[in-house]
Amino acid sequence: MTATASAAAPAGIDDPYALSLDQIDVSKPELFERNAEGAYFARLRREDPVHFCADSAYGPYWSITKYKDIMAVDTNHQVFSSEAGLGGIIIEDGIQKSSGEGSIDLPNFIAMDPPKHDGQRKAVSPIVAPANLANLEGTIRERVGRVLDGLPVGEEFDWVPAVSIELTTQMLATLFDFPFEERSKLTRWSDVATAEPGSGIVDSWEQRTSEIMECAECFQGLWNERMEKPGMDLVSMMAHSPATHDMTPQNYLGNVLLLIVGGNDTTRNSMTGGVLALHQNPAEFAKLKANHGLIDSMVSETIRWQTPLAHMRRTALADAEVGGKTIRKGDKVVMWYVSGNRDKDVIIQPDDFIIDRERPRQHLSFGFGVHRCVGNRLAEMQLKILWEEILKRFSRIEVTSEPVRTRSNFVRGYASMPVRLHA
Numbered sequence: 001m002t003a004t005a006s007a008a009a010p011a012g013i014d015d016p017y018a019l020s021l022d023q024i025d026v027s028k029p030e031l032f033e034r035n036a037e038g039a040y041f042a043r044l045r046r047e048d049p050v051h052f053c054a055d056s057a058y059g060p061y062w063s064i065t066k067y068k069d070i071m072a073v074d075t076n077h078q079v080f081s082s083e084a085g086l087g088g089i090i091i092e093d094g095i096q097k098s099s100g101e102g103s104i105d106l107p108n109f110i111a112m113d114p115p116k117h118d119g120q121r122k123a124v125s126p127i128v129a130p131a132n133l134a135n136l137e138g139t140i141r142e143r144v145g146r147v148l149d150g151l152p153v154g155e156e157f158d159w160v161p162a163v164s165i166e167l168t169t170q171m172l173a174t175l176f177d178f179p180f181e182e183r184s185k186l187t188r189w190s191d192v193a194t195a196e197p198g199s200g201i202v203d204s205w206e207q208r209t210s211e212i213m214e215c216a217e218c219f220q221g222l223w224n225e226r227m228e229k230p231g232m233d234l235v236s237m238m239a240h241s242p243a244t245h246d247m248t249p250q251n252y253l254g255n256v257l258l259l260i261v262g263g264n265d266t267t268r269n270s271m272t273g274g275v276l277a278l279h280q281n282p283a284e285f286a287k288l289k290a291n292h293g294l295i296d297s298m299v300s301e302t303i304r305w306q307t308p309l310a311h312m313r314r315t316a317l318a319d320a321e322v323g324g325k326t327i328r329k330g331d332k333v334v335m336w337y338v339s340g341n342r343d344k345d346v347i348i349q350p351d352d353f354i355i356d357r358e359r360p361r362q363h364l365s366f367g368f369g370v371h372r373c374v375g376n377r378l379a380e381m382q383l384k385i386l387w388e389e390i391l392k393r394f395s396r397i398e399v400t401s402e403p404v405r406t407r408s409n410f411v412r413g414y415a416s417m418p419v420r421l422h423a
């Protein structure tokens, strides 16, 4: 795309080509809410792929926007730390761990560096071992079928709560062996864990703390129960692993919230994103209907196309060079997966949704290196089952109006999306 060929920016959003490079700040949540971030990243990839923004709502930060540079940062945890500083792993300091107002310090392994990270990750990894995934498959399929059979064919309804949220919540309850009837609490705690007062989710820091304490109490009860009677669930794994059985209650709660948040927004928005992508690309949907063998690659393409987590952040432990720029010790470094996944130097026709790509799993949505998503195979399996069951039941899912996107530079997803099912 040339500067003159840039698509018109939506009303209220600056045309990225009308700004000087040093005025560009891709962290603004409204860019993502308005689906306007793409043109900004296209310009940075071409003109300034390792870009410094001196002034933003989150302080100064580097943007890494090309696929190979992102991999170089993500796989170099010796220099680019997930633990250093106050901010943790997102651009915004203080949501996950900080000493700021109303915050609770809840260490979790995504915000730890090796070697501590490795033991804690290993403790929960058996949940996604191939044999366990095979065990889960029947339960997931049955629950997906039940949810799909309850949908109103021919009527307009919101896909996000009816399907995406419901199925991911059911999955979380299964992974924790959480009381199934109380599963909506998991979604609530996931929302609260990353919310600030005034976000529409909680009104005050006190409310947030009190709800997180309720979560802590509930999971302490499950820990005590599973100490006595272990099962194949995440709580039992943490209670009995040598790396986690004596962790602090704060660390336990931090890991619980990590697993809840990690498995929730991401898969949820891939479920919605797939419906939208296939609605916008009817020829791809026709290919899928003609050949269900394409479901696996369609699922991977959806995860690339959607990029449910737009970025991960690191803090430099030493001066380092990336893409010809010198990053200084202490600098905040943001890997924009959403941009790397549109890098034409690595991905052919990256802006197009193509369900039969040659290398569909070649994308950055799960990250790379020691923190690469622990749940990636589970997420793919859930999505695969969902699409197998959808194709058995419906001829088309029509998106009846524009979805409402989340106002976030981290979770790239949907608050609602009206659809109509065709039998």
Ligand code: HEM
Pocket: 074, 109, 110, 111, 121, 175, 258, 259, 262, 263, 264, 266, 267, 270, 303, 307, 308, 309, 312, 365, 366, 367, 368, 369, 370, 371, 372, 373, 374, 375, 376, 378, 379
């Ligand atoms: C880590 C994305 C599903 C649990 C991550 C990371 C990304 C990611 C980008 C960080 C990678 C890095 O820093 O290099 C996704 C996407 C998903 C998904 C796009 C769905 C499409 C899940 C599920 C679970 C899960 C279903 C839960 C069972 C985790 C955990 C980590 C993680 C625990 C931390 C791993 C570590 O620090 O070692 N995920 N995720 N994710 N994810 Fe996922």
